[in-house]
Amino acid sequence: MNRRKFLHKSICASAGVLTLPMYSGAYSFDYHKDLIIGHNSHQYKVDMNWGKLDANKVPVQDCHEIIQDSKGRIILLTNHVKNNIIIYDKSGKLIETWGTTYPGGHGLTLSTENGEDFLFITDYERHQVIKTTIDGKEVMTIEYPADTGKYKNKEEFKPTETTILENGDFYVADGYGNQFILHYNYKGELLNIFGGRGIENDQFLNAHGICLDARNQESPVLLVTAREQNQLKRFSLDGTYLSSIEVPGALICRPVIHKDEIYFAVLKSRGATQNNSGFLLIMNDKNEVISCPGATKPLYKNNSLAELYQTIKLFQHPHDVCIDEDDNMYVAQWNSGQTYPIKLIRV
C-alpha cells in the first residue's frame, strides 16, 4: 500500500469513528450489491429504468416484441395505438415513434433487403401480417389464407410471428389462431402450409414464435415454439418435422438467435402459484439450456432437464428479448403494468 492510500484509509477510518453518531446517515457505507442474474457463461446486471419514458407522451400497453435494426437502434412494438413503434438508441434515449393502426401488434421482425431495413408486423386483431418500411410506410399486407381451406373466416387467423429467409421468402406462425405455419415467397404468394392445432409432433398448442436457425449454414432449419407444450420444435424449411427440445416448466415465447446461442423470453413458470412468474432462458449451440436469468439453474439428469421455475420476483411476463452486439439484452414484457423494456448488461 503506498503512502497516499494509507493516509486516505487511516484518515477515513478515524474520521468515520468520530463522526459516526452525528453523520451516520449521511456517511454510512451503504450496502450495495448489484443483482446478478443468470448462470454459467451468461450472467447479467439489471437496469429497470433503461427504456422508461413519459407515459403521458409515449405510452405503452403490452410491450410485445423488440428488435435491433441495421443502424443499431432498438425498436419496440407495443399494442398502444398512440405509438405502436417506439425507437430507442442503445442508451435508452427515445429517437422517434410511429404507428397508430396496430391494435393487435404482436410480432416484429427485421428484414434487410439490399441494404434497406423493413419490418414485418403481425397483428392478431387486424388478422394480418403487414410489411412496412423502417419509417412506417406499409408496402405489403398478408390476409388470412382463405384458399387453403384451413380457415373459415379471417377471425381464425391470429398471426403472432414471422421469420424471413435471405431470398425474401418468409414464414408466418399463426400462434393465436389455427396454429398453422405458412410459407410465402417474397411477393407474398403462399407456397406451403403445415402444422395446425394438436398434440402430434408436427402440430402445436400455441405456435407462438418462429425463427430461422442458420447457425449451421449448410442445413438451415426452422425453430418454432409450442409455448403451451413447453417445447421448441425443429422443422426443415419444407415443413418436415425434425425434432423437439423440451423446456419443462417454461412457456417460451419466440426463439432469438444471437451468435451461437438461442435466447427466449419465458412468459410464465408453468407450475407457479404467483402471478408474474416469467424469466429468461438461453440455449447453447447444442440447444442445451445453459442459463435462466430470474429462475432456477438448469440441471440435466439422465439427459432430461429438471423443471424450471422463477426464483426471484424480478420479471413479470417477459415476452421477447433482443441482444445487441455487446451481448447486452433488452426485455419487452406483456401485461406488466404498462412498464417499458428492461436492459440487461452482460457481466
Added chain:
Amino acid sequence: MRCVFVIAALLCMYSCKKNSNKSDLSDHFVQTKDVQLVNPKIETKSVIIDSSSSITALLDLDQAVIYYTTDGSEPDETSNKYTNSISISKPGKYTFKAFHLDFKPSDAIDVSFFNKGVDVRSIALETALNKQYPGKGQNTLVNGEKGTLNFRDGEWLGVTEPFIAIVEFDDVMYIESIDIGYLVNTDSWIFPIQDISIDFSEDGINYMPIGPIKKIEKQESNSTKLENINISVSKRLKKMKIKISNVTAIPKWHQGKGNPAWLFMDEWIFNTQKN
C-alpha cells in the same frame, strides 16, 4: 493541530462521499436487497390423509433457506428449518417461507391436510355439471381426491350458477362438520364461494336447516390459492342437501366486473368425531 484535524476530517468526508458517489453510479442497476424471493414450491402426496402423506418444499436458489410453522403463524428464521420432505400423519396447516441473506424473504405459502372423512353412500346432483369443467363427474366432490392449483387437473368441478346436491350416508350418523374445498384464481375469473346453505334430514324425507353459516370474505384483490371452509354441523343425520352459490357479479376492481364468476370445488369432507 485542531485545524489540521478539521481539515483532515473534511477531506475525509469529501473523499468518502466521493467514493460513495462512485457506488451511486451503479444505482441504476437493481440491488439484490430490493428483490424478493419467490415463495417455495410445495409438493404433496395427498392432502387427504388416509394413512399418511408427505410434503416437500423447494426453492432451488443458492443459499436460500426455508422455514416452516405448523400452528398457522408466519414463519421467521427462528421457526423450524426445512431440510427434508416432512411426513404427515395428522391434519394440520403447514406454512412455509423462504429466506436469504441477500434477498427479501418470500411471501408465506401454506397447505392444509385433512383427515379422510366418512364414506358417502351416494351423491345426487340437482344441477347439471358444466361441460367445460365436469371434474371426474358426479362423484368428484366425494372421491377422496383434492385438486391442485391447476384448475384443469381434472379434480375440480367448475360452475357458473348455484350448485345443489344431496348426499346420503349408509346409516344415520353424527356429522360434526363438513370441509368444503374451493379454489381462488382471479386471473381466470375463479372467485370464492358467495353463499352456502345446508339442510339435513334424519329420516331421509324431511329437511331442516343446520343453522347460520359464517360468510366467506369477499375477494378484494388478485390471488391464486387453495381454500377451505369448515362448517360446523353437529347433527345426527342420514342426508344433507347442500347448496353452494358462486359470486353472481364480479367486483368492480376486476376486469370481469359485473359478470358471474366461476366457482371451483374439489372435495367435500364429512367429519365425524372419530375421523
